[in-house]
Amino acid sequence: MTDALSRLLAEKGVLLADGATGTNLFEMGLHSGEAPEMWLETHPERIESLHQSFVDAGADIILSCSFGANRHRLKLHQAEDRTHDLNRIAAEIARKVADGAGRPVIVAGSVGPTGEILEPIGALSYAEAVEAFREQIEGLKAGGADVAWIETMSAADEVRAAVEAAVACDMPYVFTGSFDSAGRTMMGIHPRDFWKSAEGIQPAPIAIGANCGVGASDMLATGLELETGNPDTAIVLKANCGIPRFVDGQTVYSGTAEQMADYTRLAIDAGARIIGGCCGTAPGHLAAMRHALDTHHKRQRPTIETIVETVGPLVNKQAFESGSDGQGSRGRRSRRGSAEA
Numbered sequence: 001m002t003d004a005l006s007r008l009l010a011e012k013g014v015l016l017a018d019g020a021t022g023t024n025l026f027e028m029g030l031h032s033g034e035a036p037e038m039w040l041e042t043h044p045e046r047i048e049s050l051h052q053s054f055v056d057a058g059a060d061i062i063l064s065c066s067f068g069a070n071r072h073r074l075k076l077h078q079a080e081d082r083t084h085d086l087n088r089i090a091a092e093i094a095r096k097v098a099d100g101a102g103r104p105v106i107v108a109g110s111v112g113p114t115g116e117i118l119e120p121i122g123a124l125s126y127a128e129a130v131e132a133f134r135e136q137i138e139g140l141k142a143g144g145a146d147v148a149w150i151e152t153m154s155a156a157d158e159v160r161a162a163v164e165a166a167v168a169c170d171m172p173y174v175f176t177g178s179f180d181s182a183g184r185t186m187m188g189i190h191p192r193d194f195w196k197s198a199e200g201i202q203p204a205p206i207a208i209g210a211n212c213g214v215g216a217s218d219m220l221a222t223g224l225e226l227e228t229g230n231p232d233t234a235i236v237l238k239a240n241c242g243i244p245r246f247v248d249g250q251t252v253y254s255g256t257a258e259q260m261a262d263y264t265r266l267a268i269d270a271g272a273r274i275i276g277g278c279c280g281t282a283p284g285h286l287a288a289m290r291h292a293l294d295t296h297h298k299r300q301r302p303t304i305e306t307i308v309e310t311v312g313p314l315v316n317k318q319a320f321e322s323g324s325d326g327q328g329s330r331g332r333r334s335r336r337g338s339a340e341a
Helices: 004-012 022-027 036-042 044-057 071-077 080-099 126-142 156-168 191-198 216-225 257-269 283-295 304-311
Strands: 061-063 106-111 147-153 173-177 207-211 234-239 244-247 250-253 274-277
Touching (some): 004 106, 022 044, 022 250, 036 071, 036 080, 044 061, 044 080, 044 283, 071 080, 080 106, 106 126, 126 147, 126 156, 156 173, 156 191, 173 234, 191 216, 207 216, 216 234, 216 257, 257 274, 257 283, 274 283
Parallel strands (some): 061 106, 147 173, 173 207, 207 234
Antiparallel strands (some): 244 250
């Protein structure tokens, strides 16, 4: 247990991860289509301010502003040659805030999908994917990230490529998927089979879980289905703050601080050890989650009925209703935007 994340998990039992990056940066003036990663150079003080607001709200883990900072996505902004430097800067900004917190705060180097489709359906080879992730993770490591946080994944081969890159960089790692398609990833992976994406790779992940894609109720339902393949591997749940609505030209998320606190308590009951918010989760929501985490005593594992009664109705059909074949690492996959909201 030599890495900082494992040590803090052992010390505290359950950790609070931060909230949304893109959603909050839009509130600070980021425009649609603009890459948050470009703000690392043009508005670093705003990135630092966001990290600080999450630390002030009680986050134990803050994710660097590097979700789309791989060469394939940066190419859209003519910045692919600055991949290493942008990731280094992203980690350095988060590291500065974490080091000034006066308590242990983990810097997680956010690593999102390449935005490309791997062979044989797409043009990106597995080796090229590994190299793209390695380049990014090396930059995050140079900037002081504690862990590679591989997130919002949907394809098993892309997860494995990112994990191989993290291991090659001698970085501890976490990986999460987005189970937003009838309770599965877009590539059809069931939550109980997601861990198999990196099966056999050593060292094993510190944590495996789910983020983005769905609101709190659906995320909790996914959490009941998640398996890690290793009793020592923690479960991560990082839900969107409710359901997005388009109001007066802006995207507004329906979740309240009270609902996110209820979600936090149920996530603990479901066995999650790293709990956070994704799209729409602001520092105010996170402060309520911090209070819930600090005051809650774990209860029995919730049922779907309890989840619906407490947090609200499910939006998606759940994976356990449609069976599981454990497959789905290859096939058609949509491109995600350049920022995790």
